[in-house]
Amino acid sequence: MRDACRAVGGFGTWDYVVFAAMLLISAGIGLYYAFAGGVQKSSREFLMGGRRMSALPVALSLTASFMSAVTVLGTPAEVYRFGARFSVFAITYALVVVISAEVFLPVFYRLGITSTYEYLELRFNRYLRLCGTALFIILTILYTGIVIYAPALALNQVTGFDLWGAVIATGTVCTFYCTLGGLKAVVWTDVFQVGIMVAGFAAVIIRAVVVQGGIGPILNDSYHGGRLNFWEFDPNPLQRHTFWTIIIGGTFTWLGVYGVNQSQVQRYIACKSRFQAKVSLYINLLGLWAILACAVLCGLAMYSIYKGCDPWTAKCVSALDQLMPYLVLDILHKFPGMPGLFVASAYSGTLSTVSSSINALAAVTVEDLIKPHFTSLSERKLSWISMGMSLFYGGVCIAMAAVASLLGGLLQAALSIFGMIGGPLLGLFSLGILFPFANPVGAFVGLLGGFTASLWVGIGAQIYPPLPHNSMPLNLSTAECNTTGLGAEGNWTSLMAPRATERPVLADYWYSLSYLYFSTLGTLVTVAVGIVASLLTGGLRQSVDRKFMINKEDFLSNFSFLKPKKEDKVEVLNWKQVADEGTDNPAFNHIEMDFTDNKEKVNGVHT
Template sequence: MAVPGDIGSFTAWDYVVFALMLLISAVIGIYYAFAGGGQKTSKDFLMGGRSMTAVPVALSLTASFMSAVTVLGTPAEVYRFGAMFTIFAITYAIVVVLSSEIFLPVFYRLGITSTYEYLELRFNKFVRLIGTILFIIQTILYTGIVIYAPALALNQVTKFHLWGAVVATGVVCTFYCTMGGLKAVVWTDVFQVGIMVAGFTSVIIRAVVVQGGIEPILNDSYYGGRLNFWDFNPNPLQRHSFWTIIIGGTFTWTGIYGVNQSQVQRYIACKTRFHAKMSLYVNLVGLWAILSCAVLSGLAMYSIYKDCDPWTAKFVSAPDQLMPYLSLDILRDYPGLPGLFVACAYSGTLSTVSSSINALAAVTVEDLVKPYFKDLNETKLSWISKGASFFYGAVCIGMAGLASLMGGLLQAALSIFGMVGGPLLGLFSLGILFPFVNSLGAIVGLLVGFTVSLWVGIGAQIYPPLPIRSLPKPLSIEGCNFSTIDTNWTLTTALPTVTDMLLEAQAGERPALADNWYSMSYLYFSTIGTVLAIIVGVIVSLLSGGLKQNVNRDYLLTCQDFDYLQALFPSSWGKESEKVEVLNWKTRDSDTYPEKGTDNPAFNDMEMHNTEKNEKVNGVNP
């Protein structure tokens, strides 16, 4: 098997492929900086003029959170722990249905730019401000991780300077986000998701050829215990099982697709609600495709390295470097293909970071600038939006340094979304699903959910679960050829035993909560935050007179929001819903829709309706 220094290195063609990916991404940003007269208003910059269609938005949604964390982390997860991760395919389907049928109708009807505008309409400015701050913190931390991820790949495969790669990632993303706005983000995502699939496909096809077909890969995976799809152990302390992935994964990913600004901003920028919903369902196909590629890559990696684990043998220094190691090992005779895989990992980062930067700029302008500087015109707001994109690009580069301290990329990324995204999901669920919840209940529920999920999340970082809770599948180095290895390399001849790992974990003092509460699966962090936020919010609202308030139906999920059920209701209900939706859109932007302010009675009625929204306090109509 391969030994250190025997897996090849980057050739000129690899650098050409990699450079082309960066160049095309930058050119797309430049094009949309000037196309159609440029980004004249903040709505053009942040929302693409609300003219996007379903397919490009769907591919953009897929690219954004199928990032380098997926490209590098998921195959390594499957290689070490088995194909249990495949169950996420079911989770993704549930998440898409919940997001498109519960959250999308309300957000789209209101014609908002920032999801946190909804919190002020439904509750008050203070709730909106808390939600905005939590989102900014969550996104900056997550973006730091996905910037750091491909830098590991580049450092391992090409020997590029680690932090030079980190800075390069941030600079390219910041450039085309600042130049082209949301349209540049969406169309670079479309290009980059193609690169991601191509990179995965090249590795899978070559691995199948090397192993003599798909059947040997599946046989090796079966006898190696990697085809462990159906583990129904209900123990919440088990890292991955059917229940942790279905329940915990659903809460985690609904927090991303249902209420996270980075995702919502794209699908509510579609030109019709039909396109918005279709973007989510087409995106589901993309999620399945990327997940299948990642799982197959992990199984192929196990089949190739089942007798010589590169990590145990110290050929790589971290599990997240296994995929770039594999790509350079099996693709070394095909110049350009190793560069394609590294471009694949890099594309995952560019798509995610660009979406995050654009979303951070949107919430900054809509939630922190416009409410307090009402005299700013659209030209100034457009420049502020670009300045915010540049600023957040720089901040995310700086935060990438924290990623090196957070352990495994996949678990760290999903842990952040769980700790922060769960309580936020609970907050939006309180507003949309419970008419009697008031601002007091919303605030208390959010703070309790966030405090508890942060408590368990930080506790799990300080006191990691005992290894017996998340033991990797057996790996071997018996087939490694160590005869030519440099004597400076430190080798591990055998995996540590369970007893060894337990003794090491128990060497330090652990509090009583460490072996239960802190050892809970990281996928349940979001579930805890969401459920607690909802339960506490409901109880506090009922105790503080929430049943007495009268909430505008526009802010709630109603029967009319289920398009396929409208045949069961009077036809006038559906028409009224369409009228409200159109009027909300029309009155959002006087530059885009000059009808606003005319003598049209319908628009004047809607103008008064929007004024009542702004004057409403604590969810009670004046």
């Protein structure tokens, strides 16, 4: 028998040094891009890095934003509870990257837009652009609240810091360098932070392998504990994680992030050519696979170490998302600086994701809500407004972190929010890019239908969580714990399962739909209703410019490097050409004005 809650130590001097160094370097990058060479004199420089970014840093930035504290804390806990089935997401990520690079990226890059929601006005009308902007702002603020709250849990568990003090500190540091440095600071800080995050994962994995006597015992314990359950082909949509829910539902969920979400799209369309933008996505895929492998291995190692005495069931931690910090102090407390490295890893995940979100929120606010109504503003004033918006949204996201404390498991809560709001938005963009007969009326009716359906099932699932036989949790034992609070064999499902008599009929069917299908439902309902409504309101009679649609030439553009001079120049010039073409289009008036103020400089760069 061993104590249910072992003394796991606390932060030492070197831990604080490592942690503080990460914060100082992140802030320093923001200061550098704020003052080096005066590069933030225009809103385009602040929001898009001047569209001169290269593939590698953008790819690492995309990876860092994906690898938020939700991933660092939530994914290992997911594997610990439900097994390694989560690793099937490797296939999902490949599908998401290919579709994003080959369907959505070519259209956005060709149009040279800053806000992805500009596309909705060009393809449909201004009202749908405003709808998309509003939904994005709501989605991003809610999600950012979660990723600010997540590392605060880690800090609270590991160091005893005040939980809400940590929340405020997280948001403040992030807002500081994002407000000062713009997109360039966001991208290059992400490059630094992704290294910290990988180092944190590596420290845990290496030490766990040493403690358990090799990788063999970890895999053996995981096998006998049912954690190596990779393949489950049950087509039942009520099952939380199966091959089909992860492949189908996961693809729709993450496509709403990589394909059309401003936070991700803003970075890869800031690349200096379309080819570089596509390369950044494919390099990012390698990073996603590496992160997934690390997170799954951490979860399996955690199970191997705690297979006989689960800290959560034994009440050593108050939430499953605190298991990783608990494990770190348990196995790394004898190594000065290592617990600090892990907390810096979780904190880096938050900084990268939140900074990207704040920068994207500022971009859509300036491009979609301010520029169209205040066309006389100079670029210098727009740059200051962009900084002000970054500061404002930083404060809002800190406040929204309070909501995250009420949402339960961090990983599922984050993906559920993306599904409920991101799915209908994905459906709206899909209507515009894939269906030439989709018209504004059909798009609006489709968006309304998809949003209603996904919100209905999503909110219902929060009120009436699925029963354990749908979520399929695995056994967590306390047989080796020296505790009298639980029986010899504890299982969290017996403590958490609600009584069936308290649940309405819809709860066990409609509300029990796998959370990964929220996005699928929202997307498909939006597209289906949008198609029908468009056909009924004369969609076949309209004429749509092909530059707003996906074309066969977009697929052939992958081979543009075979014709380097001509093709590369066309890609670099695309954003300027579209701006010039937009003289008679109100959606492009503000872009035309940007170039009028600085025409000679622009021509000098591209001739």
